[in-house]
Amino acid sequence: MPLWLRxxxxxIAIALILWLPLEDVGIRSVYxxxxxxSAWWAARLIANTSAxxxxxxxxxxxxGAAAGIAVTPxxxxxxxxxSGLHGxxxxxxxxxxxxxxVLRTPVWxxxxxxxxxxxxxxxxxLHERS
Numbered sequence: 086m087p088l089w090l091r092x093x094x095x096x097i098a099i100a101l102i103l104w105l106p107l108e109d110v111g112i113r114s115v116y117x118x119x120x121x122x123s124a125w126w127a128a129r130l131i132a133n134t135s136a137x138x139x140x141x142x143x144x145x146x147x148x149g150a151a152a153g154i155a156v157t158p159x160x161x162x163x164x165x166x167x168s169g170l171h172g173x174x175x176x177x178x179x180x181x182x183x184x185x186x187v188l189r190t191p192v193w194x195x196x197x198x199x200x201x202x203x204x205x206x207x208x209x210x211l212h213e214r215s
Contacts, residue, residue: 086129086132087132090125090128090129090132093125093128094125097118097121097122097125100118100121101118104118104167105166105167105170108177110177110178110182112160112164112178112182112185112186115160115163115164115178115186116156116160116186118159118160118163119155119156119157119159119160119163120156120193122155122159123152123153123155123156123159123197124152124200126152126155127148127149127151127152127197127201130148131144131145131148131201131204135212136208136209136211136212136213137212141205141208141209142202142205142206142209144205145201145202145204145205145208146198146201146202146205147201148201149197149198149199149200149201149202149204150194150197150198150201151197152197152201153190153193153194153195153196153197153198154190154193154194154197156190156193156197157186157187157189157190157193160186161183161186161187164177164178164182164183164186
């Protein structure tokens with residue numbers, strides 16, 4: 086694993102540790118954390134592929150789509166973990182918020198695919214330049 090990828094995990098871990106004890110019940114921070122974790126995972130999967138390999142762009146798009154799909158279960162897991170950690174009488178997040186997370190899954194899949202494609206194009210352009 087490249088050094089930059091290991092160093093990129095540090096701010097995500099720190100943000101997660103700082104977010105857990107907060108009484109934040111909005112889903113924006115849940116989305117941000119789960120998208121960051123998914124993006125890190127996707128970067129780890131494609132970090133060792135070289136631009137000369139067959140199906141380079143397809144691999145990036147598929148990994149991006151998988152990362153987009155992973156945002157929803159990660160967000161739900163973070164919501165459940167935070168609710169269980171705080172131990173209030175009522176959960177920190179409502180069923181409506183959890184349903185909103187599930188209903189936005191297609192948006193995250195499309196966003197992940199497009200970001201994967203954009204990364205593939207950028208990496209191919211950098212490869213041709215050198």
